[in-house]
Amino acid sequence: MPADGQVSASSPEDKTLGRMILIQAAFLAASYTAGTWLTLEVTGASVTTPEVMAHGVISAGFVAMSGLVAMMALTQRRRSLFLVNFAVFVYLMAASVTGFTFLGDTSDPNRITLANVSMMTGIGLGMPATCYSLVQVWRRDDLQGSSLVPTMVYIALASLALTAVAGTFVAGLTYATAIAIHVGLGAFTVAALLGVLVVSLVEAADRSTSRNGQRVWLSLLGLGATSVAAGDGVVAVTSGGISYVVVMAEITILVYIFLMIAVAAPYTIASLRSRKESK
Amino acid sequence: MAHLESQVRPTLPGEELGTLSLSSLKVTLRLCYANFVTYLLLYVTGMYINIYITSGVSPVGIDDPTNMLHMILSSVNFVITLTVGVVGYLYGMKKVAIFSTGAVVCLIVATIGGLLFISTGGARGPGVTLAGGWIMSFLFMLALFLSYYATLRVMRAIRVIESLGGEQA
Numbered sequence: 038m039p040a041d042g043q044v045s046a047s048s049p050e051d052k053t054l055g056r057m058i059l060i061q062a063a064f065l066a067a068s069y070t071a072g073t074w075l076t077l078e079v080t081g082a083s084v085t086t087p088e089v090m091a092h093g094v095i096s097a098g099f100v101a102m103s104g105l106v107a108m109m110a111l112t113q114r115r116r117s118l119f120l121v122n123f124a125v126f127v128y129l130m131a132a133s134v135t136g137f138t139f140l141g142d143t144s145d146p147n148r149i150t151l152a153n154v155s156m157m158t159g160i161g162l163g164m165p166a167t168c169y170s171l172v173q174v175w176r177r178d179d180l181q182g183s184s185l186v187p188t189m190v191y192i193a194l195a196s197l198a199l200t201a202v203a204g205t206f207v208a209g210l211t212y213a214t215a216i217a218i219h220v221g222l223g224a225f226t227v228a229a230l231l232g233v234l235v236v237s238l239v240e241a242a243d244r245s246t247s248r249n250g251q252r253v254w255l256s257l258l259g260l261g262a263t264s265v266a267a268g269d270g271v272v273a274v275t276s277g278g279i280s281y282v283v284v285m286a287e288i289t290i291l292v293y294i295f296l297m298i299a300v301a302a303p304y305t306i307a308s309l310r311s312r313k314e315s316k
Numbered sequence: 317m318a319h320l321e322s323q324v325r326p327t328l329p330g331e332e333l334g335t336l337s338l339s340s341l342k343v344t345l346r347l348c349y350a351n352f353v354t355y356l357l358l359y360v361t362g363m364y365i366n367i368y369i370t371s372g373v374s375p376v377g378i379d380d381p382t383n384m385l386h387m388i389l390s391s392v393n394f395v396i397t398l399t400v401g402v403v404g405y406l407y408g409m410k411k412v413a414i415f416s417t418g419a420v421v422c423l424i425v426a427t428i429g430g431l432l433f434i435s436t437g438g439a440r441g442p443g444v445t446l447a448g449g450w451i452m453s454f455l456f457m458l459a460l461f462l463s464y465y466a467t468l469r470v471m472r473a474i475r476v477i478e479s480l481g482g483e484q485a
Contacts, residue, residue, distance in 0.1 A: 053406060084378055084435045097391070104395030105402065108347060112340045112403055126395070130388050137387065141379020 054109055054118075055174045061102035062167040062297055066290045068096045069160045069201075073286040076153060077279055084140050093136075096156075100129045103163070106170060118173055125159075125166045132159040153205045161198030164293055165191050168300055175301055185236045186252060190300045193229035193259075197292055200226050204286070216274065223267060230260050230292070233299065255299035262291040333473050334409035341474050344403050348467040351396040354389055355460050361386040362456070366449075375439035383434070390430075394423050397459070400466055409473065412466045419462035426455035 071092040079088045107122035132155040139145075139152035172187045200222040207215040234256035241250055266288040273281035336344070365376050365383060376383050397419045404412030429451030436445040 050406070084431070090431075100391055101395055101398060104392070105399055108395065108399035109402065111347070112336070112343050112399070114340065114343075130391055133391070134384050134388065137384045138379045141377050 050113060051174050054106065054113070055171060057102065057106050057109065058167055058170045058174060059297075061099065061106055061163075062171075062293075064095060064099035064102050065160060065163045065167060066294060068092070068099045069290050070287055071095050072156055072160075073283060077283045077286070082140070082143050089140070096129075096133070096136075099163070100126065100133065103129060103166075115173070118170055121166050121169055125162050128162055129159045132156050150205075154202065157202050157205045161202045164194045164198045168194055168297060171297065171301060184240060186233060186240065187300055189229065189233040189236050190296050193226060193233055194293065194296055196222060196226040196229050197289065197296075201286075201289060220270075223263070223270070226292075227260065227263055227267075230256060230263060233296070234260065237299075251302040251304065252299045255295050255302060259292045259295040259299070262288050262295065266292070331472070331476050332409050332411055332469065333477055334404070334407040334412075336403065336407040336409070338474065338477050341470060341477070344400060345467070345470050345474060347396050348400060348463070348470060351393060351400070351463055352467075354393040354396065355456075355463070358386065358389045358393055358456065361389060362453070375437055376434070377438060378434055383438075387430075390423070390427065394420065394427075397423060397463055400463070400470070404466065404469075409469065412469045415462045415466040415469070419459040419466070422455040422459035422462065426452045426459065429455065 071088070075082065075088045075092045079086060082089050084090075103122050103126040107119050107126050110118035110122060135148070135152040135155040139148045142148055168187075168190055200219060203215065203219040203222050207219065234253060237252035237256055241253060266285045269281045269285035269288065272278070273285060334341075361382055365380075365386065378384075397416055401413055401416030401420055404410070404414075404416055429448045432444055432448030433452060434448075436443075436448065439445065
């Protein structure tokens with residue numbers, strides 16, 4: 038059993054692939070942020086609009102990194118990792134077609150809805166996929182079946198993704214129905230985040246070490262971010278201010294970031310040193 | 317493990333065998349083959365757009381089906397070329413890495429040329445539109461040549477390792 042924070046059974050290839058997955062996750066977060074800003078704040082978008090070009094470049098990075106992780110997994114004979122990331126890659130390319138279609142006629146409401154929903158679904162697929170990939174690649178002892186935290190994080194991320202996707206339907210479905218589904222899924226996300234917190238607390242107490250202490254704090258940060266996002270949502274519904282919707286969406290990505298950091302915790306000087314030495 | 321295999325793989329002067337296992341090298345070669353199919357389809361769709369759409373019949377828009385297919389294929393092409401480059405870089409095949417990276421750079425600049433072309437009208441117009449089209453076409457061919465050379469290096473490594481008795485060499 039390795040000491041706390043030691044990365045065990047991870048080859049240099051694993052660590053390189055892990056870094057690629059982190060870059061993929063960073064592109065996912067940036068794509069979501071740029072896309073949300075573009076959807077809610079930019080009117081009269083065209084292929085030459087700076088926000089559209091920025092979103093296009095960042096999203097292309099997300100697509101490319103998903104494909105790269107899939108192909109690298111293929112060369113390393115990692116079947117499940119390849120299948121998950123290849124599915125995300127193929128889906129993202131299909132979603133990009135809806136973006137091109139939208140740019141062909143930016144006034145068509147059907148094209149707008151299709152582009153929004155398909156792209157947000159791409160983000161929704163990417164969230165649990167990147168988390169799964171990271172867990173598979175950074176093979177720590179506590180991530181190999183003995184901890185329930187990764188499972189709880191998958192549930193929380195899937196729920197978060199569904200909440201975000203349901204949020205894009207608010208403009209398309211009956212308003213009350215869409216809001217009810219969005220809020221219900223948001224509540225389930227909070228429940229799942231509480232699950233991550235409880236499991237982290239139980240495991241930290243059970244092992245009598247501080248190895249999951251960081252996960253407890255990161256779960257609390259995730260819960261805090263969710264609360265702020267929910268508050269913004271309530272203000273947006275009552276006041277009608279679109280800026281609150283932007284803030285709500287942008288804060289949502291913080292929950293994803295906290296969970297991604299939590300799943301690979303703990304971070305110690307020893308683990309960081311071992312990663313540096315492996316370069 | 318690849319890094320352990322490198323300890324038993326002999327170093328031959330003038331040969332660049334890398335540290336990737338033989339089976340993984342074969343997977344990389346298949347990716348290279350898939351890339352050439354993508355290059356071919358990119359060429360066909362590009363020519364279709366060039367000859368049948370932009371030759372005075374009508375300009376091409378970003379939502380034209382052939383154009384969308386062309387852009388999707390370019391994404392696949394970019395990802396595979398990037399993967400081959402990363403494999404070369406990570407597993408000690410310097411020439412594969414350099415030539416694939418060159419191809420990736422060409423594809424990025426070609427994409428910028430394509431965006432210039434499509435955003436300035438997408439027709440056989442003078443000035444920036446024409447320049448964008450030319451940049452795209454020229455760098456596409458250069459990327460194809462560089463990918464071809466990287467593929468040859470991967471093929472060469474496979475042949476040499478096999479002639480030395482595979483992984484037991």
